[in-house]
Amino acid sequence: MNVESALWRAIAVFRGVSLCYAAVLIVRNDAGYARPWAAWPVLVVMVLWTAFTIHAYRLAAWRGDERRRRALAVADLVIPALCLLATGFVEYQANLFEGRANLTVSWVAAPVMVWALMGGVRGGLVAATVLAVPDLALRGLYADHVSASTVNGIVLLYMVGAVIGYMARLALDSEARLARAIAVETATRERERLARDIHDSVLQVLALVQRRGGEAGGEAAELGRLAGEQEAALRTLIGAPRPEEISGSGDTDLRALLTAHTGARIQVSAPATPVTLPGPAAREVAAAVSAALDNVERHCPPETSVWILLEDDGDRVTVSVRDDGPGIPEGRMAEAVSSGRLGLDQSIRGRVRDLGGTVEITTAPGAGTDLELTIPRPRRS
Template sequence: MGVGSALWRSIAVYRFLALLYAGVLIVWNQDKYERPYAAWIVLAGMALWTGYATLAYGGGRKQRWPLLIADLAVAAASVLATSWVETSSGIAQGRPTIPVAWVVAALLAWAVSGGRRLGLLAAAVIGAADMVVHVLNASAPGPVTFSNIVLLFLTGLVVGHVVRMAVDAEARLARAVELEASTRERERLARDIHDSVLQVLAMVQRRGAEAGGEAAELGRLAGEQEAALRTLITGAPVPRPRPPRGRRHALALETPASGGGAPPPGEPDLRARLTVLASARVSVATPATPVLLPGHVVDELTAAVEAALANVRAHAGEDARAWVLLEDDGADEVIVSVRDDGPGIPPGRLEIAEADGRLGVAQSIRGRLRDLGGTVAIHSTPGEGTELELTVRRAAP
């Protein structure tokens, strides 16, 4: 339920409560009225309009001018009816009008519909009707009357201002949620592209340069397209949301990318997904018991490990070795460590790579773990290799 719907529901509740209060005062003062029966006629009209207005206003939709004008006219008419019901002495003494606070509901409707200006306009109309009652009975308005009129103006001003602020805040919140969703979608898209297209283009560029001849030209073109695509995925917004894909594309050390398709029934075993990454230069160590996690957690964790292994191959050299360790002590967290014996990461290298659009660590690894509610710790010393520690909770959001 949005702000508008909540406000109109509140006004409807206020109408009924104010109508009940007006009825109590009529019962209390009927022996003082000049025409007691007229007070009940006015109350009946107020009750009918309360029921109609509650249904006509509905909740949250933009109100039409005829309804707003009719609401204000009924409120002013009920105030003017006081001169028909009350005695001249009662009006001179400052006794409350027949509708009492019921007329404020019309003022609230105008303030909610149009903000401060319409709220003040409605307060002026109702206040003028209160003054006319005294003019018709040749009595001077007292302090109570002026106090009521001042309260009407304050209500119209404050309520109109607060409503406008609430509507603006709701619009800004909706925009912020939309931008956050677009950013997350762009990050997911960047991860998928990095794990597939960019890796292939980089490989074509490298192999083309090694082969020479016409292959070198193909490699150069592949390098240009890789640079253009990196710029696109780091700065271009996603036009509209798309459903997350149920498969991953990643390159690992001499290991075929794991297949996609629908996950098996029940929670899959993370051990089985990591074990297939083992090769001549990749050692995988897992617990003896199954490590069961939700399917999307297993998918994203495995993709992050594959991205880490791809980085080892790309940056540590063809002869570098890597070790994958899965730790599960039965507590709330599962830890996957990826270590290599490469040259390590120079200080500030990751920040420079992210600024250049190379998102292997920023998106394919850190982005995936962030979406799972997990953490990534990177330990690297130049000349002593690199270790990535991926930690996720079992009840990942």
């Protein structure tokens, strides 16, 4: 049973116990009512509504019908409010003036708990207000002032809404974080198991092909080089955390996206701690880096090496992509834009610009190319 189910069960128990308390007071005060016969239909309504809501909320939760549960919550405010107002017909004016308990007493706190569970502190306070207004209006019909007992009851109603709302949200958030931690641990264990299996088979074969290909030379050497690249990429893949495993807040660890490019000719350096960005922003940065690597693949010799450096400066994230290729000849970038080849301008600069960042390109013939992508980290509200 999860936390939410336990809370719903606790509300159902409270509803039943508070109904019994209200019934005891009605029986005890029966002779002191102005219209004692009218108190019993109210009690019947309270009994029937208690039984109905306990079953209806459980059924709505089982079906996952949130719309039905919201409709029940609205009705759960209306029915107790009407039962509360019925006190004005049953009770003597003098008793109301003195602050005598209404027919529902603490039974009306159950709907406040429901709204607090569903809507947090705000929902609990709204429900408390909806039920406090009829009580104040009822007693205001017969008195020039509100008794201390009435004020205490209303204050307790607000406290129930605020405390239950806060604790419910805290408990549900804690349960969600625990579930994410368990999922991460489970995924990590599975990845470690796969890593052991792959290491005992695929990685060893790729390493053997790389070594033997290098010894044989010729076309076999090229095959060995490709096997080495795949071995490095596979080791990174099975060892790196998935982006969605890092945070449950909607952020993505940029390290996991960039280290996927690691290979025989591509080295990635990143901090030991997560470098998080909002998911869409992280994916756009990763796409810009992929576009830069594609440019290296198309325009540089096959033996060109690439270094990717990820830095976290707190309020901004910087990614540098540097290669030791022939560099970009002067005027080539302007020529590419004018001829409609927009890879650098749109795939890299455009993406980073949309994120509010900048791209600096340092290049010279024979000295390689260095792209520095700087992306500001969005401020948390």
